[in-house]
Amino acid sequence: MSPVTGRPVPTPPEDDFLARLRRTADDAVPPSELDLDLVLRSSRRGVQRRRSLAGVAGVVALGLVGTGVVTAGGPDGFRDLAREVVSGSPGYExxxxxxxxxxxxxxxxxxxxxxxxxxxxxxxxxxxxxxxxxxxxxxxxxxxxxxxxxxxxxxxxxxxxxxxxxxxxxxxxxxxxxxxxxxxxxxxxxxxxxxxxxxxxxxxxxxxxxxxxxxxxxxxxxxxxxxxxxxxxxxxxxxxxxxxxxxxxxxxxxxxxxxxxxxxxxxxxxxxxxxxxxxxxxxxxxxxxxxxxxxxxxxxxxxxxxxxxxxxxxxxxxxxxxxxxxxxxxxxxxxxxxxxxxxxxxxxxxxxxxxxxxxxxxxxxxxxxxxxxxxxxxxxxxxxxxxxxxxxxxxxx
Structure with a gap:
């Protein structure tokens, strides 16, 4: 429920971006007590509020580095995905x-x-x-x-x-x-x-x-x-x-x-x-x-x-x-x-x-x-x- 409107908060759709981000994060992060679904969906809501692709890359990257799991740059798969999110291209065709x-x-x-x-x-x-x-x-x-x-x-x-x-x-x-x-x-x-x-x-x-x-x-x-x-x-x-x-x-x-x-x-x-x-x-x-x-x-x-x-x-x-x-x-x-x-x-x-x-x-x-x-x-x-x-x-x- 929203504390402002008192109405149920709609669930963001299960789109391709969220599925790819979850798969990449699953590969990059070892088992953890964090609710990864909750973290990813929270990041997604932040994206919708700011309407900024660069924003989501920064939020997710900072969140993972903060747990001490991903070092500078992160795994190849995550870096490729982050680059594709920001620039629209993985750097090659x-x-x-x-x-x-x-x-x-x-x-x-x-x-x-x-x-x-x-x-x-x-x-x-x-x-x-x-x-x-x-x-x-x-x-x-x-x-x-x-x-x-x-x-x-x-x-x-x-x-x-x-x-x-x-x-x-x-x-x-x-x-x-x-x-x-x-x-x-x-x-x-x-x-x-x-x-x-x-x-x-x-x-x-x-x-x-x-x-x-x-x-x-x-x-x-x-x-x-x-x-x-x-x-x-x-x-x-x-x-x-x-x-x-x-x-x-x-x-x-x-x-x-x-x-x-x-x-x-x-x-x-x-x-x-x-x-x-x-x-x-x-x-x-x-x-x-x-x-x-x-x-x-x-x-x-x-x-x-x-x-x-x-x-x-x-x-x-x-x-x-x-x-x-x-x-x-x-x-x-x-x-x-x-x-x-x-x-x-x-x-x-x-x-x-x-x-x-x-x-x-x-x-x-x-x-x-x-x-x-x-x-x-x-x-x-x-x-x-x-x-x-x-x-x-x-x-x-």
Whole structure:
């Protein structure tokens, strides 16, 4: 009964806000003799009197701190809810809630779609869903799109972190261990000791964020190439899904011990086909011709125990035997002739008749691994020869 009117006091409705606040408070506060329902409803009546969202956040937060239960800042869930109450936003938007992984081969797991969060500052946080070689931790990617009309390159960081780190990063904070910093088309990371590895290739997309990238994805075909053992040996090759992340195409794979003894990644090969354009892209670490070449921005070793990232020496991208045979094969810089492909396949022990269309990375009856390895070799040789003709240094990866 109201002491002023003598009439019954109406009960505030059981709305979504009250239910969420009760659930969050239940999670944040251990068992207590306080009547939590009464405390929450009293706080709600205070809100209705003052008509201030900021007021309720202050009343509830002060009330909980006064009991000695919540320290400064409170649990992540409560801080997120308080921020959402005051600002109307938790600090990020969920674009894709869960990562999707696929088994490519024994010991090879690839990302079909990362979990994607768009932060209020316009950057994206991606949860790859791949374990970062430490209990509870996964590999995460921070991506800042290139500003429109700006020559500033996009930003890219790869981190290792757990659920708590992910929560902080989603709100724009700093957390986790940085294992790579800087926009690089290819990032190769191996666990200290070399038993496991992470492969990340990225390329900016012509499809703007918020649009459907299916037309662009359908014309792409991407393969990861591993090194074989011995001179010009043919290692295995694996097709990777082209993952889309709001303006960025990624090809990401984790390599485990089951992938075999030769898990050194030579590079990534991508074919793009459309009605008016066909192109073949090759990415690798270090120089195609000379080596060993130290390239700390591309290949590194990561120790999940000490958090130490150490650049590792990279071998020449092409075996010397193939370099000696392929360099004289093409008549001019930039020209990739069938003669180069036939020479490479011959060195790899593959007999050829009529060559397949080079824009298709799956050649049908021909040895597919050898075909893709040679397409990478020829592309790298052509790139190196062009750089030499221009009088420049050997090209970067």
């Amino acid at each position: 969920v674009v894709t809630a869960e990562p999707t992984l696929v088994d490519v081969a024994p010991g090879v797991v690839a990302v079909k779609e990362p979990a994607t969060y768009r932060r209020d500052d316009g950057t994206y946080l991606l949860d790859l869903g791949l374990g970062a070689w430490r209990d509870g931790e996964r590999f995460l990617v921070e991506y800042r799109p290139e500003p429109a009309g700006s020559e500033q390159p996009p930003g890219l960081r790869v981190l290792a972190g757990d659920d708590g780190d992910l929560a902080v990063l989603r709100r724009g904070g700093t957390a986790g261990a940085v294992v790579h910093d800087g926009f690089q088309n290819l990032v190769l990371l191996q666990r200290e000791g070399g038993a496991e590895g992470l492969v990340l290739s990225v390329a900016t997309s012509a499809t703007p964020p918020g649009s459907d990238p299916s037309w662009e994805r359908e014309r792409m075909e991407t393969w990861m190439l591993l090194a074989g053992e011995g001179p010009a040996a043919t290692g295995p090759t694996y097709r990777l899904p082209d993952a889309w992340a709001e303006g960025l195409f990624l090809n990401v794979a984790a390599l485990g011990p089951e992938a075999g003894p030769a898990t050194d990644v030579r590079g990534i090969l991508t074919a793009t086909r459309s009605e008016n354009n066909r192109s073949l892209g090759a990415m690798t670490c270090g120089s195609p011709l000379t080596g060993p070449d130290r390239d700390p921005s591309c290949r590194a070793s990561y120790d999940p125990t000490t958090r130490e990232v150490v650049p590792i020496e990279t071998s020449p991208a092409i075996p010397r035997l193939l370099v000696d045979r392929l360099l004289p094969a093409a008549p001019a810089p930039g020209d990739t002739s069938d003669a180069e492909l036939r020479t490479c396949l011959d060195v790899r022990g593959v007999e050829t008749g009529m060559l397949p269309d080079r824009w298709y990375l799956d050649p049908g009856g021909l040895d597919g691994d050898a075909w893709r390895q040679c397409l990478l070799d020829v592309a790298l040789i052509s790139s190196a020869r062009t750089a030499q003709a221009l009088g420049s240094a050997t090209p970067e990866s």
